[in-house]
Amino acid sequence: MTTPDLELFKVGKVYDNGTPAVIDFNLTVEKGEFIAFLGPSGCGKTTTLRMIAGFESISSGDMMIKGVRMNEISPAERPTSMIFQNYALFPHMTVRRNVGYGLEVKGLPKAERDAKVDRILATLGLEDVADKRCDKLSGGQRQRIALARGLVVEPDILLLDEPLGALDANLRKAIQNELKLLQRNLGVTFVFVTHAQSEALALSDRIVVMNQGRVEQISPPRALYTRPNTPFVAQFIGRNTIFKGAVKGTENGHAIVDTPFGPLAGDANGTLANGAAASIVIPAEAIEVFARGAVGRSHNRIDAKINRFEVVGHISHLGVTLPDGRVLSLEAHVDKYPPGVFPADADITLAWAPEKATVIPAH
Incomplete structure (x- = not known):
């Protein structure tokens, strides 16, 4: 050695x-x-x-x-x-x-x-x-x-x-x-x-x-x-959306966090006791935008509203308002979200696969 x-x-x-x-x-x-x-x-x-x-x-x-x-x-x-x-x-x-x-x-x-x-x-x-x-x-x-x-x-x-x-x-x-x-x-x-x-x-x-x-x-x-380990890393690295809540258990191998938006699932990273405070961390690129009601039950889902949509070059930029008033900035290739696909104030659903989210202890 x-x-x-x-x-x-x-x-x-x-x-x-x-x-x-x-x-x-x-x-x-x-x-x-x-x-x-x-x-x-x-x-x-x-x-x-x-x-x-x-x-x-x-x-x-x-x-x-x-x-x-x-x-x-x-x-x-x-x-x-x-x-x-x-x-x-x-x-x-x-x-x-x-x-x-x-x-x-x-x-x-x-x-x-x-x-x-x-x-x-x-x-x-x-x-x-x-x-x-x-x-x-x-x-x-x-x-x-x-x-x-x-x-x-x-x-x-x-x-x-x-x-x-x-x-x-x-x-x-x-x-x-x-x-x-x-x-x-x-x-x-x-x-x-x-x-x-x-x-x-x-x-x-x-x-x-x-x-x-x-x-x-x-x-x-x-x-x-x-896979950030701590709330600081989740906030400091990349562009993550973070929802706070309490650990509710596991389902299909994923940790479940009870949040103000309902139960959300992700891969556990760290020791998570039932009832303990936790956060679920979602990278911006993992979040997909659908017309309201057009996403299946296998994904995490949160209803939201479009507040801005513009295309710069080959990239579509979306501003999204969550029910708690937070505004997210998302982007993707124009082929995925072509001009006009989401008008201003459109009702949408944000969704992401559980395996792309990370659940970490709150402290």
Whole structure:
């Protein structure tokens, strides 16, 4: 059995004023995994990354890299590299000097240093700009230079603190694709901090969702998206509709929640005692819209009313008002809901298959 690249055992961080920033963080990362830390501002994700890098001290718990305890090891002595959001490049240096700087600090002989720099420049397609100054290059090129500088020292773990945040949307998407491919080809463990859900869902093997210093859930992207464990994750990830109620029992293998809209069924996720408070979580894409009375009994159903219908390009956008006054925004391909299929104020029924809904404990 191989030793994991990274292990955190009940790691905590408390600032000098007594404010807890990270609480009982547990995580095991295998070699070659791409892990994303995701959560709102102030949730502790960047603090955790900085503890792994050694830029923040650990108040409690243990942090191991390849089985070696790292709590008191200096950043320079850890087998990690960190890429910051602003890249922290030296503007007066050439690309080649920037990339080789870490090797220079480590005292590698020039011939060995040059060979390593040449290899990583070729890997990232930077040979043509190797002798240009960094301040003369585009955002995408500077991002690649930062990656090259982090990877040339051959770290066991590459730490990335929102490295795509400064890029425009189109370039960000292109770099995402390159980053995923590069990580797969090199087999280096990546730990990536982001506040962008789409980025975490697209890039990572597993996502760590944090909230107020605590880990809410650690799951692969699809499991996280389709099977949230907690009310926070259900509200934070994707576009979910959530109905609160009490557990009524089970039927046909599904948990039943008694709600103000009647009993609704979904797949249980967590311990659900009869009578206990629970929520049923439905992803927006699981909800289908039917003319009132046109849906069978095998689905969950709630009567509603159309308040808006418009087509933008090939996507139909529907605004739906629920009986409790909540407004949902749904969308689908125009072939499914063609123009005019639902006039304004039309009475409709929303329906979804029980297996596409998740029932979670309320707390």
